[in-house]
Amino acid sequence: MPELPEVETIKNQIAPHLPVKVTSVEYSDVSSSIIKDQEFNPKGREFTSIERRGKVLLLNFEKGLVAISGLGMSGGWRVSPKKISEKHTHIQLSCKKENGDKIYFGYVDPRRFGNIHFFKSIGAKKWLTRLGADVSKAEFTADYIYSRCQKHPGKAIKAFLLEQNHFAGVGNYMASEICAHAGILPDRLNKNISQKDAQKLLEATAIVLEGTVSSGGTTFSGGYKDTTGSQGEGVKNLVVFYQEVCRMCGRTKVLKTILKGRGTYHCPRCQK
Numbered sequence: 001m002p003e004l005p006e007v008e009t010i011k012n013q014i015a016p017h018l019p020v021k022v023t024s025v026e027y028s029d030v031s032s033s034i035i036k037d038q039e040f041n042p043k044g045r046e047f048t049s050i051e052r053r054g055k056v057l058l059l060n061f062e063k064g065l066v067a068i069s070g071l072g073m074s075g076g077w078r079v080s081p082k083k084i085s086e087k088h089t090h091i092q093l094s095c096k097k098e099n100g101d102k103i104y105f106g107y108v109d110p111r112r113f114g115n116i117h118f119f120k121s122i123g124a125k126k127w128l129t130r131l132g133a134d135v136s137k138a139e140f141t142a143d144y145i146y147s148r149c150q151k152h153p154g155k156a157i158k159a160f161l162l163e164q165n166h167f168a169g170v171g172n173y174m175a176s177e178i179c180a181h182a183g184i185l186p187d188r189l190n191k192n193i194s195q196k197d198a199q200k201l202l203e204a205t206a207i208v209l210e211g212t213v214s215s216g217g218t219t220f221s222g223g224y225k226d227t228t229g230s231q232g233e234g235v236k237n238l239v240v241f242y243q244e245v246c247r248m249c250g251r252t253k254v255l256k257t258i259l260k261g262r263g264t265y266h267c268p269r270c271q272k
């Protein structure tokens with residue numbers, strides 16, 4: 001499932017191509033399960049810019065129209081100078097660059113859990129209020145983490161990190177990795193997270209993001225691909241997730257548990 005590093009990679013790969021003019025839009029016969037607002041039709045408009053907030057992409061079109069693209073389990077965007085013929089391309093924007101060259105943006109999603117909401121800018125702003133602080137931005141601070149934990153004292157920290165209304169951008173592998181780098185057991189309750197721990201969680205998040213964003217995202221068992229169809233190399237930087245031996249101490253067997261229904265990994269030596 002694409003998490004912040006993967007969505008950031010897609011955004012960074014699309015951004016240099018903009019702005020472009022949308023000349024036509026094509027949908028597959030199953031795209032209606034993905035497009036939540038039937039009036040989504042940017043044909044004739046300029047596709048001006050792209051942003052990311054948490055795990056969602058914001059595609060900005062002229063006159064303040066915004067498409068919010070959530071990638072679900074297996075969604076992604078492709079960019080190509082030729083029409084995209086990859087299987088499971090549910091939406092294709094045919095566009096023209098300022099120099100007249102054609103360019104295509106395709107939303108590809110084999111498992112179809114992704115979704116696209118289409119808004120006027122005010123509606124998009126309102127929709128985005130459901131998200132908490134983006135964990136890659138300055139609004140995400142140790143005080144923020146500490147106060148959120150205090151408000152939800154009975155929750156386990158790793159499962160809590162997955163809640164997008166608190167920590168936008170964190171997904172399952174990131175949450176295990178953040179706890180590992182912070183030296184905190186995944187099932188530690190929020191009430192036992194001190195201010196010092198909150199600082200450690202903040203620093204750990206920065207380490208995880210640095211290692212995964214710089215390597216183009218992280219791919220597990222055939223999931224995420226970037227806009228060129230390549231898999232990210234971020235998996236090389238993981239210290240506990242999907243690992244046999246902890247890569248922080250280099251000698252302890254990583255334990256896998258299920259926490260709130262999600263596979264969770266930790267090192268019993270490095271994490272307390």
Ligand SMILES: [Zn+2]
Pocket residue numbers: 246247248249250251252267268269270271
């Ligand atoms: Zn260890």
